Amino acid sequence: MNSIAVAWAVARKDLTAEWRTRELVPALAQFIVLALVIANFGFQFDSQSAPSIAPGVLWMALVFAGLVAFGRAFAAEREQASLEAMLMTPAAPAAIFAGKATAAALMLIVCEAVMLPSLALFFAVNISFGVVAAVLLATVGMALLGCLFAAMVARIRARELLLPLLTLPLWIPLVVAGGTAVQVEMGGGSNDQAMALLVDFDILFLVLTSLAARFVLED
Numbered sequence: 479m480n481s482i483a484v485a486w487a488v489a490r491k492d493l494t495a496e497w498r499t500r501e502l503v504p505a506l507a508q509f510i511v512l513a514l515v516i517a518n519f520g521f522q523f524d525s526q527s528a529p530s531i532a533p534g535v536l537w538m539a540l541v542f543a544g545l546v547a548f549g550r551a552f553a554a555e556r557e558q559a560s561l562e563a564m565l566m567t568p569a570a571p572a573a574i575f576a577g578k579a580t581a582a583a584l585m586l587i588v589c590e591a592v593m594l595p596s597l598a599l600f601f602a603v604n605i606s607f608g609v610v611a612a613v614l615l616a617t618v619g620m621a622l623l624g625c626l627f628a629a630m631v632a633r634i635r636a637r638e639l640l641l642p643l644l645t646l647p648l649w650i651p652l653v654v655a656g657g658t659a660v661q662v663e664m665g666g667g668s669n670d671q672a673m674a675l676l677v678d679f680d681i682l683f684l685v686l687t688s689l690a691a692r693f694v695l696e697d
Contacts (some may be wrong), residue, residue, distance in 0.1 A: 481573035488564075488577025491586070492551075496585060498547035502550055506543050506589045511596055513539040530620070532601040533657050540613070540620075541649065543589055549641050551582045552632040559573040575691035578683030583621035590617065594596065608663035608673075615676035622683045623648050629694045641685040651679055 497503055517535040564574055590613055598605045627644040631637040659672035 481570055481576070484569040484573035485577040485580060486572055490526065491580040492581035496581075502547060502682055503585050503588055506547060506586070507592045509546070509567065510543055510589055510593045513542070514593070514596050514600050514612045523601070528601045530661065532664060533660040536597055536613075536660060537653050537657050538618075538664045539593060540586075540590070541646070541653065542651075543593075543644065544617075544620050544624055545585055545642055547589075548582050548621065548628050548645070549638065551578050551625045551628045569577070571635045571692040572688045575629065575687065575695060576630075579625040579687075580622045583617055585619055587614065590614075594696065600621055603664045606663050610660035610662050612656050612663065612673065612676060615673065615680060616652045618650045619676070619679045619683045620649055622680075622687045625689045626690060626694060629691075651660055652676065655679065665683050 514535065515532075517538075521531050521535075523531050592608065594605050594613070597603065624641075624645055627641055628637075631640045631644070634640060655672045655675040659676065662672070
């Protein structure tokens with residue numbers, strides 16, 4: 479079977495289910511806006527210090543929203559025991575995993591479409607194309623790792639505790655490189671090295687998760 483068609487079919491299934499229930503995305507968008515509101519009143523900043531505070535607030539909200547989004551990536555398969563049926567088809571496990579990661583990443587991107595304008599409104603910072611590109615590149619790597627570990631802990635009772643413990647250490651390079659890129663962009667500069675690091679991390683995690691998806695899903 480065509481791996482791209484399989485991945486898109488799995489992603490479309492998850493997106494259709496989310497569109498019908500509207501359980502995850504509205505809750506994540508509300509959480510992100512509330513986090514930005516709390517940070518807006520919790521920090522003392524002015525027009526000069528805002529570009530140094532806003533990136534930290536952005537990544538803090540994005541990391542916690544990502545944990546919730548990717549933690550729910552295999553919730554339907556766990557509750558309905560449908561993952562086994564999907565693995566019995568001729569579809570490659572890597573294609574199934576790619577579809578799950580794509581759907582989770584797209585739902586998080588929808589929340590980012592709310593987060594970035596809200597960040598610009600509350601902190602009066604410039605949201606340039608470089609900021610958007612850095613966030614999107616980091617989202618790809620975060621989705622790959624987050625969904626891989628979500629699949630690993632899906633059948634474990636303490637999955638809500640184990641997922642952050644497994645995921646956050648490997649998200650650190652993405653957050654550091656993405657935070658550097660966003661901070662420089664908001665200050666009016668450009669950091670091609672940080673962007674290149676994000677691309678390198680995405681390629682590395684794409685290869686590793688594609689190789690590991692078969693063993694993680696089948697076990």
